Amino acid sequence: MNDIAIRASALTKQYRIGARRQYAQRLSDLFSRARGARGRTAGDKFRALDDVSFEIAHGEIVGIIGGNGAGKSTLLKILSRVVRPSSGSAELHGRLASLLEVGTGFHPELTGRENIFMSGVILGMTRTEIARRFDEIVAFAGIERFLDTPIKWYSSGMQTRLGFAVAAHLEAEILLIDEVLAVGDAEFQKRCLGKMREVAVAGRTVLFVSHSMGSVQTLCNRAIWLENGRVRADGSDVRHITLEYMSRGADYGVAEWISDSKSSNKEALVVPRAMRLFDRRGHVVKRPVPNEGELTLELQVEVREADPALSIGYGLYTEDGQALWYSYQTDEAPDRWPRLERGVVRLYSTLPARLLNEGRYRLEYICCLHKRMWLAEPGANVASICFEIQGGLSESPFWMQARGGVLAPVISWRRDR
Amino acid sequence: MLTELDQVRGDADESLGGKSQAVPAQGAGSVAPEPARAPHVSPAHRVARIVAASPWYETGLTELVRAYELLFVFTWRQIGVQYKQAFLGIGWAVLSPLLSTLVFTFVFGNLAAIPSEGLPYPVFVLSGLITWQFFARAIASGSNSILANAHIITKVYFPRMILPLSAVLAGLVDYAVNVVVLLLLMLFYGRTASLELLWLPVFLALATMIGFAFSLWLSALNALYRDIGFVIPIVLQAWMFLTPVIYPAGLVPAGWTWLLHFNPMTPLVQGARWAVLPDATPPDLFGLAMLAGEFVLLFLSGIVTFHKIDAILADRI
Missing domain, CATH: 3.40.50.300 (P-loop containing nucleotide triphosphate hydrolases)
Incomplete structure (x- = not known):
């Protein structure tokens, strides 16, 4: 053609590849090459x-x-x-x-x-x-x-x-x-x-x-x-x-973490069991998701000892590790808190649609006894999952591609009259 | 060899999705529209083949000839950059040989009272010095030319031989200025050049060629083994004293004249001096024949060596 x-x-x-060779070796290389021998041994x-x-x-x-x-x-x-x-x-x-x-x-x-x-x-x-x-x-x-x-x-x-x-x-x-x-x-x-x-x-x-x-x-x-x-x-x-x-690899894209229960600490008050991120249709997020749908985070924890100060939540980070926010089940007025008794509990929280920009994010499990102690503090990375937002930024024909900025909320505008 | 790997790994770990571009979709419209050009396929349909190694006889000399424009640009850049940001600028091409002449005249002409073939010593030494300095600079900057342009070599392809060649050619401007200085100095001592001056370009051309032949070897080796860069200044210094620059060849005892004959710079320094000052000793034919032989040997082996190293240059530099 x-x-x-x-x-x-x-x-x-x-x-x-490999380390720079020692002086004596370099000299002997030089001589062996001068003799025509193709004998360079080391090096991956x-x-x-x-x-x-x-x-x-x-x-x-x-x-x-x-x-x-x-x-x-x-x-x-x-x-x-x-x-x-x-x-x-x-x-x-x-x-x-x-x-x-x-x-x-x-x-x-x-x-x-x-x-x-x-x-x-x-x-x-x-x-x-x-x-x-x-x-x-x-x-x-x-x-x-x-x-x-x-x-x-x-x-x-x-x-x-x-x-x-x-x-x-x-x-x-x-x-x-x-x-x-x-x-x-x-x-x-x-x-x-x-x-x-x-x-x-x-x-x-x-x-x-x-x-x-x-x-x-x-x-x-x-x-x-x-x-x-x-x-x-x-x-x-x-x-x-x-x-x-x-969406390649298990690292990003599959937003699921399940504990191998054997390794969990016997003394802990709360043990995280699983962390999953679901899309609108209830499937675990396995590839980049468009921004137009809410995502639902499920935190499955085993509470071994109930405590009124127990706060369980997550931290949300950008790919560069910048914290976007922290959220706990105790953030609203006390009468709306989900109750945590002994046993396995599933907590759900929603990540709003059209808020995050395109990019990769990490959700990290955190947990504390309010004003007393961390059970899983931010950065300890006890458990975390990753996901990626791609596309679906807005219905506007003028906003098809990602813009700068950490967040990309769609905010409405009106005019006078 | 690791630079390459670093390069691959060092690729910015950019976040996906082009977050840094705040590009409204209508953006492209704001660029001044330009008439779409017809696809630019040359009729000759140039085909370049990329293979692991090309045979030794494909040395790229023809490519070098075709890339004359690039050669011009590199030479011009070398010249242009040389004296920028220097207060005296090109004035240094006048001053630096004059200052050397002053020093040599004092030490060797006055203190050591070295004979000068009946010529005023300053004229004698300057007439040899300019040719020697042209050669010494050619070697120094020629051998450094590949290393100095490593950042370009790893980014774009062009016939690499342009680098040592342009480094050598760039010295010609200085040489031209130096010759004018020499003629003025001669005038000061009541001497003028004669028709033999027409031989000067011939010797200069020979000096350029031998300088290029050396630079082919040295620039390529210097890229692989930086040791060359340390050795060159030492060798050049010794070499100058083995060349009849500050003393006439006749001063050398008969048992040692073979050393002068072996030295390709002897007939060139003598020849250039004789072209300007016909009273000086002309180069002997045996020396010129030796020079020709040495040039052919150096040049051919230099081209093959350069070509071989060229193939791995960007990986190893």
């Missing part, structure tokens, strides 16, 4: 990329997703010819530009004008091409007034903008992009996204490595999911693959 842009066949990249091998094959046609916008160390960056580095594969091969049909960072080739002592040419040529443009698009680049970066200032006096935001502006105006048929959108302020990111769409419309081929599933969903028409250096999934159903990717 003639419209293939990239063909990768069994690409493999292997690294040797690590396959950053393992037998990866795919074909990408011209005009496809492909999102490469995967966890840290899955091989995304290695793949881009091989395709951009920065490093060579250990085995396997790839073919690139057409001119390629790789953006593994913003501002490649910038030199702080040179002016903005000089750096545009510098970086542009290093990234593969000719000087005539740069001259032709120079004004566009300057306008896109918004640095007209500082063109003849050395960029070391620029703010880091300005440097980033200039770097992206050069990159965005590359005239290449194949673009390799690594997470460049993760930089800059919101306003600039918006323009970057717009530019990426333009690129897509212009029929160029883009390989886009990202951790942001939102960007991949909006920009890409194909997704390749790498895991441990191998292709785990590859297809044009981007939404499905990204959701699948996000």
Whole structure:
């Protein structure tokens, strides 16, 4: 087929890992290699990329997703010819530009004008091409007034903008992009996204490595999911693959914790037995849930000794470990408290719909005797479960994508009259 | 080799869902619309092949020739950056050989009373010094060129040979300034250049080539073994005293002249001096033949070595 842009066949990249070798060993290595012996003994091998094959046609916008160390960056580095594969091969049909960072080739002592040419040529443009698009680049970066200032006096935001502006105006048929959108302020990111769409419309081929599933969903028409250096999934159903990717593993997504009762402390007043998070239909949450439905938390505890001061609840944390709130069964007026007598008790509490933003959260079981002592204090992590909110932020057509902010409540507006 | 792993692991552990983007959906509309360009598929349909290792004869020399624009940009950057943020700027290209001449004239011309082939000692020493310094700088910055640009090497592909080559070429501007200084100094001593001056570019070209050949070896090795960087200044210092820069070749006892013949810089320093000052000893043909042989050997082996190391450079740097 003639419209293939990239063909990768069994690409493999292997690294040797292990401690730096001792002085004497390094010397003896040197001599044994000089004698032609291929005898390097120690060192584990690590396959950053393992037998990866795919074909990408011209005009496809492909999102490469995967966890840290899955091989995304290695793949881009091989395709951009920065490093060579250990085995396997790839073919690139057409001119390629790789953006593994913003501002490649910038030199702080040179002016903005000089750096545009510098970086542009290093990234593969000719000087005539740069001259032709120079004004566009300057306008896109918004640095007209500082063109003849050395960029070391620029703010880091300005440097980033200039770097992206050069990159965005590359005239290449194949673009390799690594997470460049993760930089800059919101306003600039918006323009970057717009530019990426333009690129897509212009029929160029883009390989886009990202951790942001939102960007991949909006920009890409194909997704390749790498895991441990191998292709785990590859297809044009981007939404499905990204959701699948996000709900991987037992860690996140399955919001269920059940105690193995043997290990529980015999002295404890209260022993947590299970913690589950249910969606509206009463199923345990097993994958990212949209924000439009309430979630119900079930806390199953064994109360061994009833106490009027007993408070049982949870702490809710963001992925970064920031506490959003703590909640106890004793938060309302005393006549509304659920009574806790000896035995196994199930407590239910509701997480409101349309309050949390997209992201991953952790619910941690906490318990105390009010004003006396912690039975399970926040951070002790006696028991916790994780879940993830994805999509369903609002019915508004203007609010399809996640915004900044920890919370994303839908709040109504009205006007006078 | 661990930098690569760090890179992979060091990928920001960004939260999913792009929370940091407050992007209203109508956002894209606010970008000035640009006419959609036709897909840019070049008719020639360039195909690049990426494989584990390319054979030794694919050295990338043709690529180097094609990337002349990149070579220009790198050379220009090297020159431009050199004197920025220095108050005197390019003035240092004038001052630094003059100051060295002053010191050498005092120590070797006056105190040690070294002969100078009937020329005023300052003129004699400066005429040798500029060629030597061009070569020494070529070696110093050439051997450092890969390391100094490691951040670019790990991000984008281009023919890496451009780096040592541009480092060597960047010295030509200084050399041109130095020659003007030399001619002025000669004028001060009542001497002018003659038609032999036309030979100067030839010797300069030879010095550039041999400097590049050395840099090919040294830059690649220096990237793998930083030891090279420690050794070079020491070697250069010794080397200068083994080259007839501050003394005439005739001063060397007959039993030691083979050392001068073996030294590729001997005919070049002598040649450049002779081109400016025809009264000085011209380079002998045997020395020039040795130079040619040494260059071919160094250059070919340098290209193969560089090419071999190039393949693993970004992993190991």
